[in-house]
Amino acid sequence: MRSRGDRQAQSVHTLAGAYAMDAVSHAERARFERHLSGCDACRQEVRGLREATAALGAAAAVRPPDALRERVLRAAGRTRQVPPAVSEVPVRRDRDRRRLGLRPRMAMAVGGAAAAVGVAVAAGVVTYDMQNRLDQAQGRDLTVAAVLTASDARMMSARVSTGGTATVVMSHREHALVFTAAHLSSLPVAERYELWLIGPAGARPAGMISASGRGRMVGPMVVSGLSAGDQIGITVEPASGSPRPTSPPLVMVSLAG
Amino acid sequence: MTGSGRGPAGEPAGRAETGGQAGRRRAADDLGVLLGRVALGDEEAYAAVYDRTAGQVLGVVRAVVRDPAQSEEVVQEVLLDVWRSASRFDAQRGSASAWVMTLAHRRAVDRVRSEQKAAERERRVPSSATAYDEVAEAVEARLDRERVRRCLASLTELQRESVTLAYYGGYTYREVAELLGVAIGTVKTRMRDGLIRLRDCLGVDS
Numbered sequence: 001m002r003s004r005g006d007r008q009a010q011s012v013h014t015l016a017g018a019y020a021m022d023a024v025s026h027a028e029r030a031r032f033e034r035h036l037s038g039c040d041a042c043r044q045e046v047r048g049l050r051e052a053t054a055a056l057g058a059a060a061a062v063r064p065p066d067a068l069r070e071r072v073l074r075a076a077g078r079t080r081q082v083p084p085a086v087s088e089v090p091v092r093r094d095r096d097r098r099r100l101g102l103r104p105r106m107a108m109a110v111g112g113a114a115a116a117v118g119v120a121v122a123a124g125v126v127t128y129d130m131q132n133r134l135d136q137a138q139g140r141d142l143t144v145a146a147v148l149t150a151s152d153a154r155m156m157s158a159r160v161s162t163g164g165t166a167t168v169v170m171s172h173r174e175h176a177l178v179f180t181a182a183h184l185s186s187l188p189v190a191e192r193y194e195l196w197l198i199g200p201a202g203a204r205p206a207g208m209i210s211a212s213g214r215g216r217m218v219g220p221m222v223v224s225g226l227s228a229g230d231q232i233g234i235t236v237e238p239a240s241g242s243p244r245p246t247s248p249p250l251v252m253v254s255l256a257g
Numbered sequence: 258m259t260g261s262g263r264g265p266a267g268e269p270a271g272r273a274e275t276g277g278q279a280g281r282r283r284a285a286d287d288l289g290v291l292l293g294r295v296a297l298g299d300e301e302a303y304a305a306v307y308d309r310t311a312g313q314v315l316g317v318v319r320a321v322v323r324d325p326a327q328s329e330e331v332v333q334e335v336l337l338d339v340w341r342s343a344s345r346f347d348a349q350r351g352s353a354s355a356w357v358m359t360l361a362h363r364r365a366v367d368r369v370r371s372e373q374k375a376a377e378r379e380r381r382v383p384s385s386a387t388a389y390d391e392v393a394e395a396v397e398a399r400l401d402r403e404r405v406r407r408c409l410a411s412l413t414e415l416q417r418e419s420v421t422l423a424y425y426g427g428y429t430y431r432e433v434a435e436l437l438g439v440a441i442g443t444v445k446t447r448m449r450d451g452l453i454r455l456r457d458c459l460g461v462d463s
Contacts, residue, residue: 014442017449018430022366023423025431047351049452051461054355056424057362059405060316064332068315069307072333076303076340081296083344 016042020049160184160234160251168232168253176224177255179232181209187236194237195221196245198252199230206232208241230255288353289346296344303340310354311336314361321365321427331368335361366427408458416451419444 012035018024019032036042157167164184170177179195187193193209206223223232233249235242288309294302314335319328338360346356409417415437422433434444 014445014449017420017447017452018423018445020452021420021423021448022363023428023430023433023448025429043350045453047355048456048461049449050351050355050359052452052456052459053362053424054352054358055405055459055461056409056420056455057317057358058313058354060320060425061312062316062319064311064315065329068329068332069304069311072307072311072336073300073304075333075337077300079337079341081298081340081344082342 013039013042016045017049020046020053156253158251158253162236162250166232166234166251166253168255170226170255172226174224175226176222177226177232179206179221179223181234184209190239191236192239192241193234193250194241194245195223196233196235196249197223197226197230198233198249199227203233203245205241205243208237209234226255288357289348292339292343292346292353292356295340296346303343306339306343306357307336310339310357313354313358317358317361317425318365320425321362322368327368328365331364332361335364338364362424369427404459408455411458412451412454413447415439415443416447416454419447420451420455423448 012032015024015028015032019029022029024032036046152173153169153171155167155169157165160166160181162185164181166179166181168177168179181193184193195206195209196203197206198204207221209221231252231254233245233252235245235247235249237246288306291302291306291309295306311332315328315332318331318335319325322328322331335357339357346353350356351359409421412420418437419430419433422428422436423430426433428436430444430448431441433448434441437444439447
């Protein structure tokens with residue numbers, strides 16, 4: 001007799017046809033894609049079935065209206081592209097790279113104006129606005145680019161309790177994160193925001209946040225040396241900074257996973 | 258009917274099968290190469306991709322979405338998506354044409370389903386017989402490719418109905434089960450078996 005797990009796997013597998021035709025709910029699609037990621041045979045099968053459905057689609061071809069062509073081509077000219085995945089791209093800008101002493105992947109990231117879009121797609125939770133802010137920021141710091149283009153980059157965003165938004169892109173592979181914030185409330189001159197890595201062993205200072213004026217974006221700040229179980233938090237501290245937090249965090253972002 | 262009057266839009270209907278298959282492979286390879294250029298921002302290559310794919314994309318989107326104006330909107334979204342994310346096309350994971358058609362079909366069903374939610378599915382109150390006939394008729398009128406028609410005809414009736422309703426009709430397998438009055442598990446199996454048979458008949462498994 002088959003175990004429940006076997007039956008479930010079997011039943012998930014049967015979904016290959018429905019999945020290849022998008023005849024599944026969003027939840028089923030997500031579940032099946034998780035299954036696919038660990039099943040070579042299933043991926044192979046879906047690939048074949050997709051070729052069959054593509055042929056079905058091609059058979060239904062009709063002549064598109066002429067005006068559509070111009071409209072689409074014009075719109076494309078105004079639309080920014082997702083940058084190529086780093087490993088698939090021939091390395092260019094050799095001269096720039098030498099001059100800056102960059103590793104190729106960083107050079108690619110700095111070269112592509114829209115590198116953050118790739119991260120946005122990977123994280124799947126990012127608003128256009130956030131991506132835009134990171135775009136503007138990334139040219140300023142090359143380490144930022146390494147994190148943004150890391151294959152395991154994840155982006156998270158949280159509201160700061162006193163106003164504003166904190167955004168973190170982190171890569172465990174790079175052992176680093178990039179922190180940005182926007183629209184933080186302004187503080188009296190004697191006070192500043194301080195960033196902390198907060199782990200099981202306590203809080204380590206991760207840098208003073210230099211906010212210049214209300215509503216402005218701050219950062220990007222690079223924080224390296226992440227450990228398992230770390231969270232990142234912000235507190236308000238005396239302008240010179242504190243070795244340990246002296247006030248409760250205004251926001252905490254878990255870096256798990 | 259061809260995909261588009263502007264470019265080499267795939268093989269002409271009715272060509273001998275082996276020649277057609279070879280032509281299709283070549284066309285597919287070319288499309289992949291074009292997508293590579295599009296990924297690097299080549300607008301000329303993109304125009305060529307448009308000419309090759311717009312007719313097919315419109316065909317499948319219109320089958321699912323039906324409303325002509327909305328279909329054009331979706332087609333535009335799909336083709337912009339092709340431009341935007343051409344770098345994500347990975348030839349290891351399937352042909353360029355399958356990649357584009359997958360984007361197209363998925364967007365089309367997403368459009369229909371989100372609209373359905375809003376409109377409480379008023380647009381599609383299918384009584385089983387009319388739903389299948391409607392979809393089948395609309396599609397058959399466009400199935401000008403002998404090969405696909407012949408392969409579809411080689412499926413069992415239940416396989417063919419399941420595949421047709423799901424792919425061209427944009428119905429979920431649960432809806433298909435309801436429409437056809439068949440158990441959900443049966444429909445899932447028939448969809449898979451039907452597509453496998455179709456794939457083998459078309460000789461498209463790469």
